[in-house]
Amino acid sequence: MTEPALAGLRQPAPQAGASDSGGVTDLGGASQSPAVSHKPRAPSAPAAGTGSGEAQDDTRYLISDLCAFLESYLPPEQISECYRAYLYGAEAHEGQKRKSGEPYIYHPLAVARILAEMRMDYQCLIAALLHDVIEDTQIAKEQLAAEFGEAVAELVDGVSKLTQIDFRSRAEAQAASLQKMLLAMTRDIRVILIKLADRLHNMRTLDAMSSEACRRISRETLEIFAPIANRLGINWIRVELEELGFAHYWPWRRHVIQRAVQRTSGARIEMVSTVETALKRALHQEDIQGAVEGRRKHLHGIYRKMKDKSRGFSELVDVFAFRVTVDRVDTCYRVLGLVHNLYKPVPGRFKDYIAIPKANGYQSLHTALVGPQGIQIEIQIRTQDMHRVAESGIAAHWMYKTGSQSGSSPTALAADWLQNLLEMQREAGNSVEFLEHVKVDLFPGEVYVFTPKGRILSLKRGATVVDFAYAIHSDVGSNCVAARIDRRMAPLSTVLRSGQTVEIITAPGARPNPGWLNFVMTAKARVNIRGHLKKVKSREARAFGKRLLNAELSAFSIDIDGVDPIRLAAYLEDGGLRDLGELLDDIGLGNRLATLVARRLVGVEGDQVPSRPLGNSDIHHHRLAIRGTEGMVVNFARCCRPIPGDDITAVFSPGRGIVVHRTECRNLGSLETKGDKRLSVEWSHEPEGEFSTEIRVEVSNRRGALAVVAGAIAEQGSNIENVQTAEKDGMITDLGFQLQVRSRAHLASIMRRLRLISLVTRITRVTRS
Template sequence: MTTANDLINLVRAYNPRTNAKMLTEAYAYGEKMHEGQKRHSGEPYFTHPVAVAVILADMQLDDATIVTALLHDTIEDTNSTYSEVTRIFGKEIAELVDGVTKLTNLQLNSTETKQAENFRKLFMAMSKDLRVILVKLADRLHNMRTLRSMRPNKQVQKARETMDIFAPLAGRMGMQWMRDELEDLAFQVLNSEGRSSIIRRFIKLQRDTGDVIHKINSDIRLELDRANIEAEVFGRAKKPYSIWRKMEEKKQSFSRLSDIYGFRVICTSEAECYAILGVIHQRWRAVPGRFKDYISQPKTNGYRSIHTTVSGRDGKRVEVQIRTRQMNEVAEAGVAAHWAYKDGVRTNNPFAVDPVKWISTLTERLDSAEDHEDFLEAVKLEMYSDQVFCFTPKGDVVKLPRGATPLDFAYAIHTRIGDSCVGARIDGLRVPLWTRLKNGQSVEIMTAEGQRPQATWIDVVATGRAKTAIRRSLRDEDRERFIKLGLELARVAFDHVGKRMTDRALTAAARRMHLPDSDELLARLGSAEFSARSVVERIYPELTARPGETIDVESAIVGLSPHQTFQRARCCQPVPGERIVGITYRGEGVRIHAIECPVLEELQNQTDRWVDLRWHSGNHPAAYTVSFDMTISNDAGVLGRICSLIGEQKANISDLHFMDRKQDFFRLIIDVDVRDVEHLHAVRLSLEADSDVATISRHRDLTRKP
């Protein structure tokens, strides 16, 4: 394991003025807090925070970020507290550690609605201090490097999450080296045979053709020497996942792929970049449509470079990137270049982007998303897409994701322009609105008064901003008609269960469906976004239950052997509808745990005790106890109202005890018997809606015997 002195020397190499005393204290504090803890591999747990700190030191980041790396798991996994970290290391570092802790607790691979909300929280954390994300990315990188010690199903989960979220985020931040490594590590888990196949073909290709990279490297150096240009040339084969993705996108075999080699030329000035481009295009034939000038049109994360693809030696296509040394520093570090140090001072790199401005450009188009679906769609479009640069007739530049159309261009200028668009001209020629835009094109939008967005436009546009604006316009246009239709559908549905539809009932249903008001609920009901039955279910779940026999508690679990008994683990209290796993105990049968129960981590190496189980589908009785940890106002009648709310949901209170009594608030644990996870959510929603309930969470007592 890297020692404290090793880490200090690593930091001191780029920052001679580093606060060695603070780094030493952080190292000692983290080591003490994690004492006795082990990783899945059996190594001391503290090896992980140290490895994260080394990754960030290699990126030449500031002392606060290095210290945060050493402490990033202390608040979550040890007896350390926010106040203690603040007292010892100051508020800045405590805030960073707390931010990383909150990100760690986000379940980014959950259902879409929850995932969208967690993405909002992720971007909020990024907007407060981008260094939180840098530590989290380094944390994920080391976890992926040491993934093999985890259970296979956990490896797949982490690899999928990395491929879907963290690798694209690293790329969006300009840290392409990290994106490449994260993707390759995830690729090893998700498709190890595919990766091995590509590596084998590479080895065969190199055996058949010799060292192509060295040969092309020499060719480029020779041409630069002839032009009296001093520059460094680097060549490499592209990563296995990058090649696999190209094979999938182009539906081509490995043997038909041409541009599997990449070269980078690094010089001293912008003028030399264009001179080198001329030298390369004079020597080799440029491939049409494969030229990008990110020097004159930089990416929002500060990335600047010239990209061109040429037919090189033996007709092989190679991509060449041309940039200055300062541009290369930003290309390697991305947004993190803002915090990079050199010779003890913050690097004065003119191309390093201001993180505050960068995050605002990333999120400005996400704020307009009205619901979870729109937001998640907008986030994924922003994170995954490359960009094209087009021009207005006046010469202004509009940046759009690859695959964007003239409609996206129109909405990027102004929502009013997009809504009234009737046609477009590209480079002076009239084109259909579904035409895909290319780099450097000039786009003119034609509008007409009275024009409104069409429903078919949703399938034409590529940006989240345009999709959101079109959906909003379509909803507004037919809103009154949909509200009237929704009102009638709701009235019939309420009558069907013998209840009268009231404004209060509709408002309650809207709140439980996370909608702003009853009009929005009716408009969406009328537009068939959900059924009238689902609205009634939010208020009267017991009246909308589908017919069928109630499942006996003893028969609730599917997957047990004959005569095998079971009991619910008291630490996590799983209920029907939640994912579960069984753990065998000698002489005690099987205990049922929720799949996310922390207790399972202690049993990861005892796979022979794991039993694959699931809940029986159907109607379950209200016989499954869950505990709520609640803080409520200390006012007359509040506790009675809480009990009444639980009773209205046809749930029974089986126990109640106070944890803390203050003058203005009570904290208590309430045990409630519920049918399943939907019933649990209904009870919790009804309690959350009460104004005298300050906080409510599901209480999981990990100190109790499983």
């Protein structure tokens, strides 16, 4: 940027109250006029938008409007910096237009205005005015840092999408950009506030986009940004994002619900007025100062309730809600008694979020009552401070300078959530997986359980003991082996209910069980379990890959340590591999064939064979020995369920390792036609562990037959994993058993014992197609 251009960026900020016709020129390519000026909203009450999902924000804010608004809470020198940032951004975006055809600079101005109404600091406002500069212009992060400081540059970079990397799909690009933004948020929470304001203005002006883009952006808003706003407690942004997203993603559904609401509104306006009057009269009689407000629930909220409860609109009973705002906490409980005397409470519908705040710091008393004409109504009771936090969440830290850092404050709770995000990022395999975990974690907890010391934890509805253990600490979750719920032993898969006290029992050597993934609900538990399993699988794959490669190299009378280092380095470079460990991982997981790797490493081309002939002992040595302890990289086919003593072969399955089959398995032929590669394997001399197999036992249809057969199997030291019964005819019943056995000899002894039972007519080993 030239010196004359830089000089033009250092113009002083306009004086407060200066006429818009005084000629503040928009450097984005248009002269601004008083016709588009807009009266600032009151800083003490940020507007929640229209909430209708219909009205689009076509207001074009002036920089003079913004500067005049900022004088209510920022010193002059900081306002001048904001003005300078506007000039810098306007020049950077010069010539660029939005889809609507207006100069691009209108968008950053509108974003800054939204943040100004939240009374954000001047660095955040500067970053808002420049938030698209790195992404959409030639200006680099380093230039911004030199001009406006490192903090502003980091904020702008955190909001900017990843555009310099080629991604395989739109979903991967979106996930990577969101991951970048969320991780930047963990360093500075203002990143997400800028992004929420950016998304809010984009949603207000979404009509200029194509219908496909509208649906895609609206879906992302409903799945990611509205839940983030909710998680941070910024209710007014959450509501407007949901209403606008609903209007664009499900326009017809919204239209139907709106018509249904309109049809009933006329009849219920009188009811709302009646309840408001009754509540105000009751407060006045008890000399309680408080405000009463009645409202219809938002359309998206009504739709979500209909969907979650599988009910039609006519079946919803609490479409109308009332809010009572008072001065003190103890007054809230007095008002609760008043409203319960006024109208009958609905059993089981009272929630005390004052004593036990929500995960985002929200506090209020909620109760459902049977109002006039038998219509159910919901009443929320809170203090004025609680109301401000309920609407603004973490933004209240800037708006009202609360400085509250208590454990239940939005700021402290957001810090805990951000710490969980960092942990999820470390354990997630890629950006797409990370984003899926974040989506799971964004929905607020609805179950409140206690630790033995009385600490309250909020968990997602349906959470289990394992989720609770991971919520305490990752190490507690990974090492848990049992639990007590209300002092009674309970399985780890037990679904928790509010009010329970849970004690976790741990053991130093315990590790996460893959089966836990079938029932855990929280993202923190899921990502920690998967992370552990990936590490275990990687270790097993590397050890197994080394065994596979050494088995192939033994045909050439060498092992991996004897491979020429130069040839190994060349192979790793050609394959894009970092080191030998990554190569062994690929072999162990079945992504590379050990046979082909071995040939390349010894310099053998095509179908060449070793220089000396192989004898029977060499061929036997060349086979890979299966021990049964290889872990997740060796899988036993469910179709034929091989056990030690069976003749076996194996096929490579990319990503899984190898799958072992019995040699006579009928599925091997179809696998070879799909291009799967066979591997020569055999059982080791001393296989370890137990192996699953299936048998079918035909018995006479007599009472107690199943118990007799099961008892005989148990006598032989076998565990029954599963039993299935099917009546063959009136006289014979088929019993299917999935057993754990040590070997083919062990299975034979079980079958001999079963043949001695008079009820048994036939026994066969099952092989599935």
